[in-house]
Amino acid sequence: AASSSSPAATKPYNPPSPYPNTPLQPHPHSLPVDGFVGAIGNTPLIRINSLSDETGCEILGKAEFMNPGGSVKDRAALGLVLWAEKTGRIQPGGTIVEGTAGNTGIGLAHVCRARGYKCVIYMPNTQSQEKIDLLRMLGAEVYPVPAVAFENPENYNHQAKRHAERLDNAAWCGNRAAHIHTTGPEIHAQTSSLPGGLQAFICATGTGGTLAGVTRALKDLSGGRTQCWLADPPGSVLESWINRGKMERGGSSITEGIGQGRVTDNLAQDIALLDGAFTVPDGDTIRMVYHLLDRDGLYVGASTALNVVAAKQLAVKLGKGSRVVTILCDGAYRYQSRLFSKKWLESKGLYDEIPAELQKYVVL
Numbered sequence: 636a637a638s639s640s641s642p643a644a645t646k647p648y649n650p651p652s653p654y655p656n657t658p659l660q661p662h663p664h665s666l667p668v669d670g671f672v673g674a675i676g677n678t679p680l681i682r683i684n685s686l687s688d689e690t691g692c693e694i695l696g697k698a699e700f701m702n703p704g705g706s707v708k709d710r711a712a713l714g715l716v717l718w719a720e721k722t723g724r725i726q727p728g729g730t731i732v733e734g735t736a737g738n739t740g741i742g743l744a745h746v747c748r749a750r751g752y753k754c755v756i757y758m759p760n761t762q763s764q765e766k767i768d769l770l771r772m773l774g775a776e777v778y779p780v781p782a783v784a785f786e787n788p789e790n791y792n793h794q795a796k797r798h799a800e801r802l803d804n805a806a807w808c809g810n811r812a813a814h815i816h817t818t819g820p821e822i823h824a825q826t827s828s829l830p831g832g833l834q835a836f837i838c839a840t841g842t843g844g845t846l847a848g849v850t851r852a853l854k855d856l857s858g859g860r861t862q863c864w865l866a867d868p869p870g871s872v873l874e875s876w877i878n879r880g881k882m883e884r885g886g887s888s889i890t891e892g893i894g895q896g897r898v899t900d901n902l903a904q905d906i907a908l909l910d911g912a913f914t915v916p917d918g919d920t921i922r923m924v925y926h927l928l929d930r931d932g933l934y935v936g937a938s939t940a941l942n943v944v945a946a947k948q949l950a951v952k953l954g955k956g957s958r959v960v961t962i963l964c965d966g967a968y969r970y971q972s973r974l975f976s977k978k979w980l981e982s983k984g985l986y987d988e989i990p991a992e993l994q995k996y997v998v999l
């Protein structure tokens with residue numbers, strides 16, 4: 636009876652496939668990963684087809700929205716928790732306290748649930764309701780506080796630090812190591828064997844952890860051949876600091892999580908490695924949110940759209956055939972009550988910036 640196995644069992648598993656990449660290629664996550672944190676990182680580089688075809692360049696986005704907590708900040712969150720554990724700043728059952736515009740908090744809230752810590756988050760009260768709600772759903776204690784400058788002791792960063800000082804067994808985290816050790820080397824590994832390698836990397840900054848960390852790694856790994864640029868929203872001082880050596884602040888931006896009124900510690904360490912900077916107006920950013928949705932099927936937040944505008948501009952500047960990588964920080968889910976609301980867009984003077992044929996996507 637053992638020899639009369641069914642024809643189905645002896646037939647080789649070779650179903651006809653409509654997918655272009657079968658048989659399956661080896662994948663970094665081909666084996667089971669160790670819990671939530673095991674799924675962080677090793678994100679794909681997505682060729683932005685509409686813009687690459689239009690420019691004759693290769694514009695690639697590191698798909699950080701595919702991290703399990705939904706943003707680039709899962710990496711920093713894990714890095715911060717590993718650091719707090721390794722240095723003995725936190726013991727089982729302890730509390731992680733952080734000041735964040737939202738995504739670091741969301742990453743931390745996930746990692747804290749997965750590793751048995753409590754999580755306390757201070758954030759500026761200007762951030763989207765979706766982020767505050769999600770943090771609370773993930774069990775974090777959330778304090779939305781007035782958005783005041785870093786110099787003011789009531790700034791969310793300082794409030795978070797004081798909160799941690801009042802608790803036993805609590806760590807305040809303030810990091811670019813995750814990007815030096817993971818994001819940067821991944822981008823290098825994903826591009827170094829391509830013909831011509833990688834000409835440039837560009838992204839916007841909040842804490843500066845992503846830009847400074849990736850820049851440090853890529854400059855080292857490429858022997859200085861990859862240019863590294865900053866993209867800035869209006870109202871941030873960094874573009875003028877990098878291009879003209881003085882901090883000029885003008886205007887404001889609808890983007891969340893990026894733009895700075897100061898040179899953060901992360902950036903201060905590596906700012907000299909940067910090759911230049913662009914400012915991207917909000918009109919260009921919002922148009923790119925809708926363009927990426929319409930043409931590439933990508934549903935991304937405003938910081939991602941700003942990064943892609945800047946990556947395209949840099950690729951065109953570097954010339955046909957150049958390859959530029961940027962960061963696709965997170966999805967639009969976290970901001971949709973704003974980015975897809977006619978009323979909100981009108982209140983920011985941005986509705987009319989969206990081309991008529993794309994206004995059908997404004998459904999809220």
Ligand code: PMP
Pocket residue numbers: 708736737738739839840841842843844845846891892893936938939964965
């Ligand atoms: N985009 C979004 C949506 C973010 O929340 C952040 C983090 N504040 C960034 C970009 C910038 O990352 P970084 O803090 O590493 O500069």
